[in-house]
Amino acid sequence: MKNYLRPQIRSVLDALGDVPDDFEIELEEPDRPEHGDLATNTALRLASVLGDNPRSIAERLAERLREQVDPSRIRSVEVAGPGFINFRFAQDYLFDGLADLLAEGDTFGQTDVGAGQSALVEYVSANPTGPLNVGHGRNAVLGDTIANLLDWTGYDVTREYYYNDAGRQMRVLAQSVRTRYEALAGGVPTTTRTLDDGTTVEVPETFPEDGYLGQYIIDIAEELYEERGDALLSTDDLTPFREAAEEALFADIEQTLRRLSVEMDGYANEQALHDDGTVEAVLDGLTDAGLTYEADGALWLKTTEFGKDDDTVLVKQSGEPTYRTPDIAYHTTKFERGYDLMIDVFGADHHAAYPDVLNALGALGYDKDKVDVVLYQFVTLVRGGEPVKMSTRRANYVTLDDLIDQVGADVTRFFFLMRSPDTHLNFDLELAEEESEKNPVFYLQYAHARICSILDKAEEVGFSHDADADLSLLIHEDEIALIKELLRFPQALQNAADNRAPHFVPNYLRDVATAFSQFYDNCRIIGEEDALASARMRLALAAKTVLKNGLTVLGISAPRQM
RNA sequence: GCGCCCGUAGCUCAGUUGGAUAGAGCAGCGGACUUCUAAUCCGCAGGUCGCAGGUUCGAAUCCUGCCGGGCGUACCA
Numbered sequence: 001m002k003n004y005l006r007p008q009i010r011s012v013l014d015a016l017g018d019v020p021d022d023f024e025i026e027l028e029e030p031d032r033p034e035h036g037d038l039a040t041n042t043a044l045r046l047a048s049v050l051g052d053n054p055r056s057i058a059e060r061l062a063e064r065l066r067e068q069v070d071p072s073r074i075r076s077v078e079v080a081g082p083g084f085i086n087f088r089f090a091q092d093y094l095f096d097g098l099a100d101l102l103a104e105g106d107t108f109g110q111t112d113v114g115a116g117q118s119a120l121v122e123y124v125s126a127n128p129t130g131p132l133n134v135g136h137g138r139n140a141v142l143g144d145t146i147a148n149l150l151d152w153t154g155y156d157v158t159r160e161y162y163y164n165d166a167g168r169q170m171r172v173l174a175q176s177v178r179t180r181y182e183a184l185a186g187g188v189p190t191t192t193r194t195l196d197d198g199t200t201v202e203v204p205e206t207f208p209e210d211g212y213l214g215q216y217i218i219d220i221a222e223e224l225y226e227e228r229g230d231a232l233l234s235t236d237d238l239t240p241f242r243e244a245a246e247e248a249l250f251a252d253i254e255q256t257l258r259r260l261s262v263e264m265d266g267y268a269n270e271q272a273l274h275d276d277g278t279v280e281a282v283l284d285g286l287t288d289a290g291l292t293y294e295a296d297g298a299l300w301l302k303t304t305e306f307g308k309d310d311d312t313v314l315v316k317q318s319g320e321p322t323y324r325t326p327d328i329a330y331h332t333t334k335f336e337r338g339y340d341l342m343i344d345v346f347g348a349d350h351h352a353a354y355p356d357v358l359n360a361l362g363a364l365g366y367d368k369d370k371v372d373v374v375l376y377q378f379v380t381l382v383r384g385g386e387p388v389k390m391s392t393r394r395a396n397y398v399t400l401d402d403l404i405d406q407v408g409a410d411v412t413r414f415f416f417l418m419r420s421p422d423t424h425l426n427f428d429l430e431l432a433e434e435e436s437e438k439n440p441v442f443y444l445q446y447a448h449a450r451i452c453s454i455l456d457k458a459e460e461v462g463f464s465h466d467a468d469a470d471l472s473l474l475i476h477e478d479e480i481a482l483i484k485e486l487l488r489f490p491q492a493l494q495n496a497a498d499n500r501a502p503h504f505v506p507n508y509l510r511d512v513a514t515a516f517s518q519f520y521d522n523c524r525i526i527g528e529e530d531a532l533a534s535a536r537m538r539l540a541l542a543a544k545t546v547l548k549n550g551l552t553v554l555g556i557s558a559p560r561q562m
Numbered sequence: 563g564c565g566c567c568c569g570u571a572g573c574u575c576a577g578u579u580g581g582a583u584a585g586a587g588c589a590g591c592g593g594a595c596u597u598c599u600a601a602u603c604c605g606c607a608g609g610u611c612g613c614a615g616g617u618u619c620g621a622a623u624c625c626u627g628c629c630g631g632g633c634g635u636a637c638c639a
Contacts, residue, residue, distance in 0.1 A: 041581060047619065081582045169639060298637055316637040323639050351566050352634050377567060419575060422567060424632060440587065446601050454598045495578055507576060521603050562601065
């Protein structure tokens, strides 16, 4: 409708004269129903340009618009307040929209702005050093939903998980497994470590200083010992330990993600970027661009040229690259694969690092504007008022699996999605367990289940509605309100996708569920006279469709009964 | 010190490109089930939008400066 009205207003402005060609016509949905279905502030913004008072400009515009607009779409054009022009939709427009919605069914909400374009969404990207934590959960759910949103807006989407398997972190992991393995073979003296939270852990004396203390390391070592016995004691090679750990931990991670309906299309890892020379090529490229120099035995990137206070190390004294270097290399492979849009989902702790990556890509000749970084603020777990730290290196922390066990996958996803990525998330576990019944996700699911129940009931009493029902019978205030709400769905998804703001969707769906519940409360279906009952059944089906489609985008189930 | 995020009802948070009387859920109070699911609906109460300036027809929203909280500011990832 906006696309219909905009040219209409433009032509009226042209007739008025003296209005710049690049004047942008803003149309918005007013908060209050008495302000119509759409409103424009054009007259207000033209007041200074035309040197006239906004009210009189609005009157002139409205008069011409009334003569010009299609009455089957726009019912009224009114001037209100300081000079707003309010439009009201013709009811036929709503009924036609409702019919279209029903015809589209489970694809309603899809748009094609991204058609012909490919997008790569990189998310989770946790290194396989332990079970996923709650922060990873937020990442996974945000990334997955953004991918869904891009999918629904027409993009050809690829979901990818990148991890560092070549650096120090994995070496420490392997050493952790190794010392545990050696302990199993016997004769290894142990020592006691005291953790930040005051608890103590018994570890072999050879256990690395910053080793991984979790029980899962011991499990992996035990499995390895069962398979190989003492065979690995004589070797200095860490590879079998690293591989065993990586394999076991990845299996866990994938399992956890699957519980949240997160399925990646592919994985990328750092080692491959070393093996195929991509890292080397990036270093060469940056050097050719004159952006590197050697100092103190390390290779530096001149990030000061990008406005930073200090330069940044690309390759350490030890000859090992910092994590930034393969990160840049990884991104070049995204570009080389030809994606039109690349989205990275990172925790807020990365905000200082990604500009280096983007600037380096720009220096290498890539269009860095195609990369969009979604940063989310941290999740703080709180249990009984006590904050729970989420360091992977510590032994006891609440895992994502624990969370899913406690509140379920639907609640977990919804909780992470219902608020802006910019908002710090305080997750009180006790509250979540105790109040999961009150979680807003159940409100949406309940509305869906209710509609299913109506369908069951109709079948039970032998009422079959007319698929060609006369929708123009839907003139009750709550029916009209519900139709309007339902028709906003495609735009709601579009806004969510454009702004990388998944939380728009839960907010919108809550409004849908509210509008449906009000309709349900005031408008009976079964038992009404057949034509009206049929029309209302069609409306209920439309609501079910939007709820179902919306929940699908969020990766949340839409149960038939609760 | 510098960079980023946040500060809106008792609590948790919405408020897309600046719009008309700032919203929702929870908690509180009061109503509504002989009816298709009361996990619902209706009503009441609850606010110096952190503070102070500025920009303009109009600011929770944009700009500047403060205050408070978080995260960064590694040859850790």
